[in-house]
Amino acid sequence: MLVIGLTGGIATGKSTVSKLLRARKIPVVDADVLARQVVEPGTSGLKKIVSYFGPDVLLPDGTLDRKKLGSIVFNNEEKRKKLNSIVHPAVRWAMFRKVVEYWVGSEKYCVLDVPLLIEGGVWKWVGKVVVVYCSADIQLQRLMMRDNSTVEEATSRLNSQLPIAEKVEYADIVIDNSGTPQELDAQIDAFVEKLDKEVGWIWWIGYILPFMSLFSAIWVLTSRWLRRSSQQRKKQKDIKRN
Numbered sequence: 001m002l003v004i005g006l007t008g009g010i011a012t013g014k015s016t017v018s019k020l021l022r023a024r025k026i027p028v029v030d031a032d033v034l035a036r037q038v039v040e041p042g043t044s045g046l047k048k049i050v051s052y053f054g055p056d057v058l059l060p061d062g063t064l065d066r067k068k069l070g071s072i073v074f075n076n077e078e079k080r081k082k083l084n085s086i087v088h089p090a091v092r093w094a095m096f097r098k099v100v101e102y103w104v105g106s107e108k109y110c111v112l113d114v115p116l117l118i119e120g121g122v123w124k125w126v127g128k129v130v131v132v133y134c135s136a137d138i139q140l141q142r143l144m145m146r147d148n149s150t151v152e153e154a155t156s157r158l159n160s161q162l163p164i165a166e167k168v169e170y171a172d173i174v175i176d177n178s179g180t181p182q183e184l185d186a187q188i189d190a191f192v193e194k195l196d197k198e199v200g201w202i203w204w205i206g207y208i209l210p211f212m213s214l215f216s217a218i219w220v221l222t223s224r225w226l227r228r229s230s231q232q233r234k235k236q237k238d239i240k241r242n
C-alpha cells in the first residue's frame, strides 16, 4: 500500500483536497480530527494539558477551550512545543493504527492529511509527499475569512508553521490551489489518474509479501516438527526391536 502524506500551510486547502479525494473513494486519515479525539474528556491527553496549562483551558462542560488554548500557544513557542509534545505522539500512534487498518483492508493507497507533516518529521515515513499550495496573500485572506479572525490572529497562526514556500521544497507533487474550486477539482482528477498508473499492480505484491513470509515460516516450522516426530517414532521402534 502506498502511504501519501498530504500537507500545506494553514488554510491552503488540505481539507478541501481531502474531501475531493474521499469523493473518489480514496481513504484519508485526518490528523486534525485525531488531534481532537486524543484530548476528549477522560483522555490522558486532556489530563496532561490541564496539569500543564491549568484548569482555565477547560470550558464549564469539561471539554477543552480550543479558542483559549489557541490564543496561548499561537503566541508562545515554548508553550506550543509543550502542547505538541503532549498531542503529537498520541496522534502518530492513532495514525499508525489507521494505516494498518487500511492495509489489512487491502487498500491500494491511503492519504494522511497532516498539517505539520514536515515540521514533525512524519514526511520521512511516507511514500510520497503532496503539498497543497497557494500564495501567501491568498492563504492569509482565506484563513481570515474562514475563521473570522483578525490579521494579527491569522498571522500568529501562520508564523507557527514553516512558510508554505519552504514546504514546497519537500514535495513530490504540488497541488496549486491558487485558482478556483473547479480548477482544483480538475487537478485532483489528474492526480488520482497519475497515482493509479504509478501504483498499478505493484500494490498487490506489497500486500501479499507479508502473508507469504508468514506462510513460509509456518511451513518450515511444521515440516521441521513433523520430521522430528517421525525420527522419534523410528527411534522408539528401534529400541523396542532391540
Ligand SMILES: CC(C)(COP(=O)(O)OP(=O)(O)OC[C@H]1O[C@@H](n2cnc3c(N)ncnc32)[C@H](O)[C@@H]1O)[C@@H](O)C(=O)NCCC(=O)NCCS
Residues within 6 Å of the ligand: 009, 010, 011, 031, 032, 035, 065, 066, 067, 069, 070, 073, 080, 083, 084, 087, 088, 091, 114, 115, 116, 157, 160, 161
Ligand atoms: C491549539 C488548538 C487547541 C487550537 O484548536 P482550533 O480548533 O482553533 O484549531 P484546529 O485544531 O482546528 O487547527 C487548525 C489548524 O491550525 C494549525 N495548527 C494546529 N496546531 C498547530 C500547531 N501546534 N502548530 C502549528 N500549527 C498548528 C493547523 O494548520 C491546523 O489544521 C489545536 O490546534 C491543537 O490542539 N493543536 C495541537 C495539535 C496539533 O498540532 N494539531 C495539528 C495536527 S496534528
Ligand SMILES: Nc1ncnc2c1ncn2[C@@H]1O[C@H](COP(=O)(O)OP(=O)(O)OP(=O)(O)O)[C@@H](O)[C@H]1O
Residues within 6 Å of the ligand: 008, 009, 010, 011, 012, 013, 014, 015, 016, 017, 032, 115, 142, 143, 145, 146, 177, 178, 179, 180, 181, 184
Ligand atoms: N480554490 C478555492 N477557492 C476559494 N476558496 C477556497 C478554495 N480552496 C479552499 N477554499 C477555502 O479556503 C478555506 C481554507 O481551506 P481548507 O479548510 O481546506 O484549508 P486547510 O489547509 O485544510 O486548513 P487547516 O490547516 O486549518 O486545516 C476554506 O474556507 C475553504 O472553503
